[in-house]
Amino acid sequence: ITQEQFLLASQALHLQRPGCDAAYPVGLCGWRKRCIYFFLLLLLVTMIVNLALTVWIIKVMNFSVDGMGKLQLDQDGLHLQGVGEFQMPLYVNEIQSRRDSLLVLASEKNVTLNARNGRGHLTGQLTVGPDAVEAQCRRLEVRSRDSGRLLFTADEEEVTMRTEKFRVTGSEGAVFGHSVEAPLIRAKTSEDLRLESPTRTLTMEAPRGVEVSAADGTLRISSRKDLQLQSTEGELLLDANSIQLGSLPLGVYAASPSQALRDQAAAYEVCVCPSGKIYLSPAESVSSCQAVSNICLWS
Template sequence: DSPLVLQSDRNVTVNARNHMGQLTGQLTVGADAVEAQCKRFEVRASEDGRVLFSADEDEITIGAEKLKVTGTEGAVFGHSVETPHIRAEPSQDLRLESPTRSLIMEAPRGVQVSAAAGDFKATCRKELHLQSTEGEIFLNADTIRLGNLPTGSFSPSSPSSSHSRQTVYELCVCPNGKLYLSPAGVGSTCQSSSNICLWS
């Protein structure tokens, strides 16, 4: 029951050979690194012998229940990563970020984003495009607000109230699809020659 101690001033090397004397595996413990050369390297749990880590020429498998990366820069992958589920720690936010390029999510059968107990926000510096090539864009809510729409100029033939007291507006659409507001009147106040349409 006494331990076996191997000690060297430089390194300790353990070789495994077959019946013909050929080297089949090697483990070297040095001052700077521990190196293993073999067809397959495995790390197993002491309790049940379950494989916690295995590596060969084709793939690396991590069998632990959780892989935790504590470095400040996270994990860097040079190529694709396949996983059916990505989630954050409990009570922590999940952030997907591309600091210098684009972040693309693609799926042939659809992409679903839901927030069961919060808001969904999409912000950008330039244009925000919503495009459906064959279907429709469906907005379903009790209240739909379009903020910061420009107000077009309209001069009624017989003004009955000042513009400062105007509280109701008509939603107008330019020929190019741009939306703008126009003070509501008895009839439609939308004009195709509105300054909003001409300048857009």
């Protein structure tokens, strides 16, 4: 085919003559490429630093498959050797120390132990503070260390002590605002026993009897006003080698007081008025006790 025929055919088919296309760059170049390399280098450095810090923390904290440092985890629970600090509430079933060491709970303010039921309601609380130890519960019990015998109980109704001996060593003794029930009140061998009520009445009662005895000393009962010894169903027994009633008044019943003073002898007898008052009367061949004595009339 001649060149003229090819040109005419090309113009008829609207074919373009092949030529060279425009050249486009492939990949990143310039500042973008430098930024990518910089970020990759920064990421690599960060990974290396994190890896180094992780290894350092594992080395310092002594992490292992059994626990962390002095804190070990096993099937029995959590074992901590040394001092542990908890800044948030701790919920456990049991806390105990080693057999050869003590368990110490320390706090800058106070130590509070709470007991809750299944619903989360507070059932008991023990607070050890700088000023006092407070226990809030329905019943407080103190038991012996060896046998677990109950020594002290306290609830809303009563306080019970089950020890064989309760000793008060204070100089002022024990002060009770209300009644006290005890089978025996006894002082030490070398000390005196003193029961007193400075401003009120001192009452001792028992369903079967009250026994007051002083084996090696004297027994003294004094009162600012009246002293009453009463037995509702039995008798009042004063058993001693000698019974002395001091400062008893002398009862006089005569025509004139001067004649009674002249006739009175050195011996007297003890008389009792219908009101129970005791007085002395001059002893005669017959009883000189008279219910109309001046002592009985003015009693």
